Amino acid sequence: xxxxxxxxxxxxxxxxxxxxxxxxxxxxxxxxxxxxxxxxxxxxxxxxxxxxxxxxxxxxxxxxxxxxxxxxxxxxxxxxxxxxxxxxxxxxxxxxxxxxxxxxxxxxxxxxxxxxxxxxxxxxxxxxxxxxxxxxxxxxxxxxxxxxxxxxxxxxxxxxxxxxxxxxxxxxxxxxxxxxxxxxxxxxxxxxxxxxxxxxxxxxxxxxxxxxxxxxxxxxxxxxxxxxxxxxxxxxxxxxxxxxxxxx
Amino acid sequence: xxxxxxxxxxxxxxxxxxxxxxxxxxxxxxxxxxxxxxxxxxxxxxxxxxxxxxxxxxxxxxxxxxxxxxxxxxxxxxxxxxxxxxxxxxxxxxxxxxxxxxxxxxxxxxxxxxxxxxxxxxxxxxxxxxxxxxxxxxxxxxxxxxxxxxxxxxxxxxxxxxxxxxxxxxxxxxxxxxxxxxxxxxxxxxxxxxxxxxxxxxxxxxxxxxxxxxxxxxxxxxxxxxxxxxxxxxxxxxxxxxxxxxxxxxxxxxxxxxxxxxxxxxxxxxxxxxxxxxxxxxxxxxxxxxxxxxxxxxxxxxxxxxxxxxxxxxxxxxxxxxxx
Numbered sequence: 001x002x003x004x005x006x007x008x009x010x011x012x013x014x015x016x017x018x019x020x021x022x023x024x025x026x027x028x029x030x031x032x033x034x035x036x037x038x039x040x041x042x043x044x045x046x047x048x049x050x051x052x053x054x055x056x057x058x059x060x061x062x063x064x065x066x067x068x069x070x071x072x073x074x075x076x077x078x079x080x081x082x083x084x085x086x087x088x089x090x091x092x093x094x095x096x097x098x099x100x101x102x103x104x105x106x107x108x109x110x111x112x113x114x115x116x117x118x119x120x121x122x123x124x125x126x127x128x129x130x131x132x133x134x135x136x137x138x139x140x141x142x143x144x145x146x147x148x149x150x151x152x153x154x155x156x157x158x159x160x161x162x163x164x165x166x167x168x169x170x171x172x173x174x175x176x177x178x179x180x181x182x183x184x185x186x187x188x189x190x191x192x193x194x195x196x197x198x199x200x201x202x203x204x205x206x207x208x209x210x211x212x213x214x215x216x217x218x219x220x221x222x223x224x225x226x227x228x229x230x231x232x233x234x235x236x237x238x239x240x241x242x243x244x245x246x247x248x
Numbered sequence: 249x250x251x252x253x254x255x256x257x258x259x260x261x262x263x264x265x266x267x268x269x270x271x272x273x274x275x276x277x278x279x280x281x282x283x284x285x286x287x288x289x290x291x292x293x294x295x296x297x298x299x300x301x302x303x304x305x306x307x308x309x310x311x312x313x314x315x316x317x318x319x320x321x322x323x324x325x326x327x328x329x330x331x332x333x334x335x336x337x338x339x340x341x342x343x344x345x346x347x348x349x350x351x352x353x354x355x356x357x358x359x360x361x362x363x364x365x366x367x368x369x370x371x372x373x374x375x376x377x378x379x380x381x382x383x384x385x386x387x388x389x390x391x392x393x394x395x396x397x398x399x400x401x402x403x404x405x406x407x408x409x410x411x412x413x414x415x416x417x418x419x420x421x422x423x424x425x426x427x428x429x430x431x432x433x434x435x436x437x438x439x440x441x442x443x444x445x446x447x448x449x450x451x452x453x454x455x456x457x458x459x460x461x462x463x464x465x466x467x468x469x470x471x472x473x474x475x476x477x478x479x480x481x482x483x484x485x486x487x488x489x490x491x492x493x494x495x496x497x498x499x500x501x502x503x504x505x506x507x508x509x510x511x512x513x514x515x516x517x518x519x520x521x522x523x524x525x526x527x528x529x530x531x532x533x534x535x536x537x538x539x540x541x542x543x544x545x546x547x548x549x550x551x552x553x554x555x556x557x558x559x560x561x562x563x564x565x566x567x568x569x570x571x572x
């Protein structure tokens with residue numbers, strides 16, 4: 001069953017067409033990679049799906065429900081989480097406080113004004129458990145903005161995952177990372193997304209081919225091909241448009 | 249250890265507040281009370297400025313609405329009791345925030361500042377023109393502070409200035425404690441999240457307009473209570489010093505001088521400004537000049553305010569000690 005799909009999706013920025021007739025299908029429990037050259041519309045597609053923009057035509061379905069007009073916070077509440085291409089955390093808050101915000105959201109604590117947050121032991125415990133799982137317990141009380149680049153990005157991905165979404169959309173999670181950091185990040189993503197549906201935009205082909213169950217190639221706002229990694233690697237159209245003569 | 253020093257600090261502050269009217273003259277007692285009332289007012293401004301990251305240039309509308317509500321209730325309704333007269337100020341301030349919130353929560357940054365400025369001026373002009381209710385430039389006066397009367401338990405005469413001092417001080421302290429608690433609750437942490445990264449909050453599943461609206465209403469309601477206390481202290485409410493642009497600007501200045509990054513910052517700022525004004529008035533009438541100079545100095549050399557400066561100094565001091 002498709003947990004997330006778009007039907008005949010179009011999007012334009014005041015006349016400039018960015019997405020044409022996108023029919024994306026994401027199956028429950030799979031890791032789908034979205035690849036394509038710069039400007040292919042990958043991030044725009046993410047923004048349309050996650051409610052940042054509304055599609056100019058077509059529809060988005062999540063768990064069989066039309067979500068084309070939903071706002072980001074509504075989508076987050078029904079289980080669609082995302083990370084950003086440019087790291088988006090609470091830079092002045094500590095690592096602990098960052099994760100804690102996500103835990104509050106997961107538990108649906110939105111308007112609690114009668115208890116001191118620091119005294120809510122269960123939330124502190126759960127937050128610390130998450131920090132341990134993502135190896136950031138050593139940086140617990142450091143402002144997020146002071147973390148190393150790799151750790152900062154891991155924090156953002158972990159924050160998106162800490163709300164316990166059914167589908168998590170990662171926009172270039174390893175962008176700008178060193179080789180070692182990329183390796184650590186991929187392992188982290190693999191570990192944290194166990195049993196979850198993942199849609200990932202990625203330029204690093206090593207990451208794509210090691211993580212993804214299926215790949216969708218986007219080219220000039222259109223879907224060029226979709227299939228398992230082996231098939232995409234051999235696809236002539238994809239080779240011509242994007243992969244070229246790259247060696248794998 | 250640190251817990252003890254904290255308790256001692258609070259005990260000393262409480263003692264000063266209690267002993268103050270016994271030691272100093274009535275003039276200084278009322279000045280001290282004005283400092284306390286403006287501390288509360290500045291803290292409500294800081295709920296928006298420091299915690300949520302938006303600058304309200306028209307906060308006097310909440311303060312003033314509260315003051316007018318109390319003054320009008322007391323002068324129009326004979327025998328209007330004391331506690332409801334303060335409550336009505338809070339309700340009026342909160343209600344104004346409820347009315348404006350659909351517009352205000354949709355903007356931030358400069359747009360928020362300009363919109364609050366515009367609404368603040370609108371309320372100011374309304375108060376001037378709507379003479380039948382507000383008395384125009386003459387304002388509303390001629391009321392006395394009703395006694396604190398709880399049937400069967402207590403009845404205290406509030407026309408006695410010292411009694412009123414203790415009562416108003418208690419209200420301010422209770423309000424400050426409530427607001428301090430408020431900033432430490434899960435909801436308080438969401439407000440800070442909105443300041444730091446609104447987009448992230450949205451994608452974490454928090455409803456931004458709702459969150460911002462509630463904080464705005466809390467801020468407006470407590471500013472209304474501060475205005476209400478001010479009305480009781482002055483026994484005359486007119487636009488000057490209650491609704492004008494200066495009244496919006498003073499708490500911002502207090503918050504910046506004390507430091508917007510902490511809860512006590514605006515209180516420290518209020519203390520500094522009131523102290524300076526008291527000193528300066530002996531030598532010159534141009535108090536604005538001195539306040540302005542201090543404001544500029546703080547913004548230039550201590551952007552985190554005096555509390556931030558103190559914390560940095562403390563950190564450095566302890567680092568040195570550790571090294572030695």
